[in-house]
Amino acid sequence: MFTIAIHGGSGTITRSDITPEQEKTYRQALEQALVTGHAVLANGGPALDAVEQAVRSLEENELFNAGKGSVFSAAGKHEMDASIMCGHTLKAGAVAGISNIRNPVSLARLVMEQSENVLLMGRGAEEFAQLHNIPVEPDDYFYTDFRYHQLKEAQQANKVWLDHSRTNTGKGTVGAVALDQAGNLAAATSTGGLTNKMYGRVGDTPIIGAGTYANNQTCAVSCTGYGEFFIRAVVAYDISCLMSYKGLSLKEACDYVVRDKLKSIGGEGGLIAVDRAGNVELPFNSEGMYRAWRNQPGAGDVAIFG
Amino acid sequence: MFTIAIHGGSGTITRSDITPEQEKTYRQALEQALVTGHAVLANGGPALDAVEQAVRSLEENELFNAGKGSVFSAAGKHEMDASIMCGHTLKAGAVAGISNIRNPVSLARLVMEQSENVLLMGRGAEEFAQLHNIPVEPDDYFYTDFRYHQLKEAQQANKVWLDHSRTNTGKGTVGAVALDQAGNLAAATSTGGLTNKMYGRVGDTPIIGAGTYANNQTCAVSCTGYGEFFIRAVVAYDISCLMSYKGLSLKEACDYVVRDKLKSIGGEGGLIAVDRAGNVELPFNSEGMYRAWRNQPGAGDVAIFG
Numbered sequence: 110m111f112t113i114a115i116h117g118g119s120g121t122i123t124r125s126d127i128t129p130e131q132e133k134t135y136r137q138a139l140e141q142a143l144v145t146g147h148a149v150l151a152n153g154g155p156a157l158d159a160v161e162q163a164v165r166s167l168e169e170n171e172l173f174n175a176g177k178g179s180v181f182s183a184a185g186k187h188e189m190d191a192s193i194m195c196g197h198t199l200k201a202g203a204v205a206g207i208s209n210i211r212n213p214v215s216l217a218r219l220v221m222e223q224s225e226n227v228l229l230m231g232r233g234a235e236e237f238a239q240l241h242n243i244p245v246e247p248d249d250y251f252y253t254d255f256r257y258h259q260l261k262e263a264q265q266a267n268k269v270w271l272d273h274s275r276t277n278t279g280k281g282t283v284g285a286v287a288l289d290q291a292g293n294l295a296a297a298t299s300t301g302g303l304t305n306k307m308y309g310r311v312g313d314t315p316i317i318g319a320g321t322y323a324n325n326q327t328c329a330v331s332c333t334g335y336g337e338f339f340i341r342a343v344v345a346y347d348i349s350c351l352m353s354y355k356g357l358s359l360k361e362a363c364d365y366v367v368r369d370k371l372k373s374i375g376g377e378g379g380l381i382a383v384d385r386a387g388n389v390e391l392p393f394n395s396e397g398m399y400r401a402w403r404n405q406p407g408a409g410d411v412a413i414f415g
Numbered sequence: 416m417f418t419i420a421i422h423g424g425s426g427t428i429t430r431s432d433i434t435p436e437q438e439k440t441y442r443q444a445l446e447q448a449l450v451t452g453h454a455v456l457a458n459g460g461p462a463l464d465a466v467e468q469a470v471r472s473l474e475e476n477e478l479f480n481a482g483k484g485s486v487f488s489a490a491g492k493h494e495m496d497a498s499i500m501c502g503h504t505l506k507a508g509a510v511a512g513i514s515n516i517r518n519p520v521s522l523a524r525l526v527m528e529q530s531e532n533v534l535l536m537g538r539g540a541e542e543f544a545q546l547h548n549i550p551v552e553p554d555d556y557f558y559t560d561f562r563y564h565q566l567k568e569a570q571q572a573n574k575v576w577l578d579h580s581r582t583n584t585g586k587g588t589v590g591a592v593a594l595d596q597a598g599n600l601a602a603a604t605s606t607g608g609l610t611n612k613m614y615g616r617v618g619d620t621p622i623i624g625a626g627t628y629a630n631n632q633t634c635a636v637s638c639t640g641y642g643e644f645f646i647r648a649v650v651a652y653d654i655s656c657l658m659s660y661k662g663l664s665l666k667e668a669c670d671y672v673v674r675d676k677l678k679s680i681g682g683e684g685g686l687i688a689v690d691r692a693g694n695v696e697l698p699f700n701s702e703g704m705y706r707a708w709r710n711q712p713g714a715g716d717v718a719i720f721g
Contacts, residue, residue, distance in 0.1 A: 184539075199647050199680065205511075205617070206536050225575060226616045227643045230512050231537045233490075233615015269531060309539015310532045311511070318624045318649035337533045341505050343624035343652040350656035374505065 111150040112288045112387040114402035115142050115163050117173045118281025119333045119379040122397030124414055132413065135172060139401040139411050142166035146285055147403050156295035156329070157195050157218070160285040164191075164214040164297045167283035171253050173399075175283040176212060179251055179301025181260035183269075184308045187251045189301050190315040191217040192228075196294030196323035203315035205230040209251075211244040214299045217315070219243065228315060256304070263305035282314055284321070284331030286383045294329035294385065296321050296345070302336075312336025318346035325385060327352040328359055333398065334371075334378010342371055348382055359384040367392040417456040418594045418693040420708035421448050421469050423479045424587025425639045425685040428703030430720055438719065441478060445707040445717050448472035452591055453709050462601035462635070463501050463524070466591035470497075470520040470603045473589035477559050479705075481589040482518060485557055485607025487566035489575075489614055493557045495607050496620040497523040498534075502600030502629035509621035511536040515557075517550040520605045523621070525549065534621060562610070569611035588620055590627070590637030592689045600635040600691065602627045602651070608642075618642025624652035631691060633658040634665055639704065640677075640684010648677055654688055665690040673698040 117139060127135070146163030150156070168176025179187040191213035192203035202221025205228065210216050216238050220229050229237055238245070263269065282300035289295075298321045300314040313320035313336035320336065322345035323329035330345040339345075344366055351362035363382055371378070372394050379393025381400060389402045396415050403409030423445060433441070452469030456462070474482025485493040497519035498509035508527025511534065516522050522544050526535050535543055544551070569575065588606035595601075604627045606620040619626035619642035626642065628651035629635035636651040645651075650672055657668035669688055677684070678700050685699025687706060695708045702721050709715030 201647055206539075224613065225643065226613060227646045228617040228622075229613065229615045230617050231615050233512075233613060236614060307530065307532060307535065307539060308542060309535045309537050311534040311536050316534075316622055316624070317646050318622070318652060322649070337531065340533045340623050341507055343628070343649065346624060346649040346652060347656070350653070350660055354656055354660035 110387045110405050111290050112383050112389055112402065112404040113143065113146045113150060113159055113163065113285065114381040114383055114389050114391060115139065115146065115167065115285045115400065116331065116333050116381045117167060117283050117399030119393045119395045119398035120281055121395065122413060135399060135413060136411050138170045138172050139399060143401045143403055146287060150287060150289050153290050156287040156289040156293045159287040159289065160295045160297040161193060161214055161218055163285035164283055164299050165212050168212050168214060168299055173283045174281055174301045175299040177251060178253065178256070180256050180304040182302065182308060183305045185260065187301055189213045190311060191299035192315045192317060192321040193217045193221060193297040194295065194317060194321050194323040196325040196329055199324060201227050201317045203228045203317060204234045205311045205315040206309060207231065207234045209245045210235065210238055211246045214297050216243050227317060259304045269303050269305050282333040284333060284381060286329040286331050286381050288383050288385065288387050292325065292385065294323045294325050294383065296323040296329035296331045298331045313339035316340055318343050320345060322346045322349055324349050328382050328384045330380055330382045332378065332380040334395065335376060338371060338374055338376025339378065342374065342376060344371065344380065359388050359390050363390040363392045367394055416693045416711050417596050418689050418695055418708065418710040419449065419452040419456060419465055419469065419591065420687040420689055420695050420697060421445065421452065421473065421591045421706065422637065422639050422687045423473055423589050423705030425699045425701045425704035426587055427701065428719060441705060441719060442717050444476045444478050445705060449707045449709055452593060456593060456595050459596050462593040462595040462599045465593040465595065466601045466603040467499060467520055467524055469591035470589055470605050471518050474518050474520060474605055479589045480587055480607045481605040483557060484559065484562070486562050486610040488608065489611045491566065493607055495519045496617060497605035498621045498623060498627040499523045499527060499603040500601065500623060500627050500629040502631040502635055505630060507533050507623045509534045509623060510540045511617045511621040512615060513537065513540045515551045515554070516541065516544055517552045520603050522549050533623060565610045575609050575611050588639040590639060590687060592635040592637050592687050594689050594691065594693050598631065598691065600629045600631050600689065602629040602635040602637045604637045619645035622646055624649050626651060628652045628655055630655050634688050634690045636686055636688045638684065638686040640701065641682060644677060644680055644682025645684065648680065648682060650677065650686065665694050665696050669696040669698045673700055
């Protein structure tokens with residue numbers, strides 16, 4: 110038994126917002142990331158590799174707001190966040206506010222495995238990347254007309270946009286969770302954050318416990334949505350605690366947190382989660398979430414709308 | 416009924432490490448911060464003000480590793496972190512990797528109250544501070560011979576030091592938790608981090624759920640110790656979850672997390688916590704922790720050693 114689930118962000122995504130052509134493109138991109146991660150698991154590889162590879166695939170696709178497709182911050186820059194956690198060792202790595210790194214999720218993993226730290230930010234994280242010859246890209250690599258126009262629109266409206274509003278058909282964060290054949294869980298998340306976000310703003314993505322959490326005793330979780338609410342509600346770890354301390358199933362815990370707790374504080378978004386038995390949940394309280402999952406028996410799905 | 420507790424860091428602090436003279440100085444500094452916060456509560460003021468004022472007092476005392484007394488990072492700079500959370504609204508604010516801000520805890524509160532964000536880092540946070548005329552200080556203000564020699568020692572030993580080893584009699588982080596007369600809880604934490612820490616390293620202090628958490632339904636918590644372990648164990652929120660989901664008392668939750676869970680992953684440190692009934696816990700698994708508490712009936716203590 111093994112399982113992988115991925116997301117490409119949540120938001121106001123309805124069938125009327127994207128053309129059938131666009132829908133097909135998104136589905137193909139999700140399928141590609143899913144297959145990449147699934148292949149690692151099928152070959153007996155670790156959940157950590159599977160979630161890293163799946164997230165790298167999404168980071169390298171400009172459709173999603175992470176890596177190459179990252180949105181512009183208010184300063185007109187790409188300030189990316191990412192994290193990864195191993196459910197077996199409870200080790201974790203994360204980076205915040207980094208620029209020019211091709212695959213932020215791989216830098217997060219390097220922080221986990223090659224430093225004594227969990228979270229590195231900004232220039233310090235970039236220097237660490239350089240020391241370890243992590244691939245970097247020029248600003249041009251991250252430039253897309255689409256994102257640039259989003260920034261200009263947001264600036265004119267004087268708004269900070271979660272990349273999911275009707276005028277910005279949603280992509281948000283990307284992430285993956287997996288259970289491997291050895292019974293180990295892992296989770297990873299990566300994002301460009303909010304369009305026109307304040308310089309230096311950090312969301313839930315690099316925060317262990319908020320945007321990402323994994324523990325072999327319970328579950329692996331990766332979140333997407335308006336990060337500030339996910340930080341305040343410590344969402345990813347909350348799912349784990351509801352299972353371990355209150356005895357809820359993965360489904361019960363996910364429903365309660367996403368549809369009840371998060372909603373009560375105005376937190377829009379969703380998450381993907383897998384438990385130690387391979388059960389998958391992909392709840393969201395927004396109109397849609399780019400998502401996909403597949404397990405070893407062969408069950409699975411690729412979906413976008415609510 | 417109202418209660419306040421503060422800490423000035425945990426570590427290898429034993430009676431043989433500091434002179435009676437030094438002990439007296441530390442006790443006076445703790446007393447001063449305690450009285451400052453206690454006075455706010457006695458006047459019917461909010462817990463948020465009490466913890467902010469107590470932490471400001473500790474930040475302005477060069478004895479403690481926060482604000483003025485912050486340690487040097489590997490880059491020879493002062494990179495400070497702080498956070499604050501309101502148990503009534505569940506709103507929170509935090510800053511990471513900031514320099515030259517006189518009172519990082521007050522900047523964290525400003526992020527909570529005057530922005531849409533929870534966490535701002537580095538230059539972005541400093542620009543936000545400037546916009547709001549938050550007091551800044553030149554590098555000289557944060558310079559102490561003592562800290563500079565600690566950096567040189569750490570660099571020679573090629574070590575990253577939690578400010579608590581025998582050669583660096585402990586101070587670590589500072590923090591405060593409070594219950595006010597209206598029944599509201601609040602928590603705040605502030606630190607200069609680790610001596611000789613990697614450029615850009617962020618510990619648990621600015622991470623809501625790890626170093627700081629407050630919720631009127633359960634408790635307010637502020638942590639001190641080797642931050643990476645506190646992030647991985649999501650310590651502050653864990654205490655709250657053990658109370659709300661498992662029905663543990665504050666004491667039971669604190670004992671389990673600090674003496675059992677944290678210890679099992681090698682996480683040295685401690686925390687201060689207060690619950691909605693005004694009970695106080697100040698557990699640590701290190702040899703000592705600078706700590707103090709006082710409630711309205713008049714009970715209280717100032718202590719350093721184990």
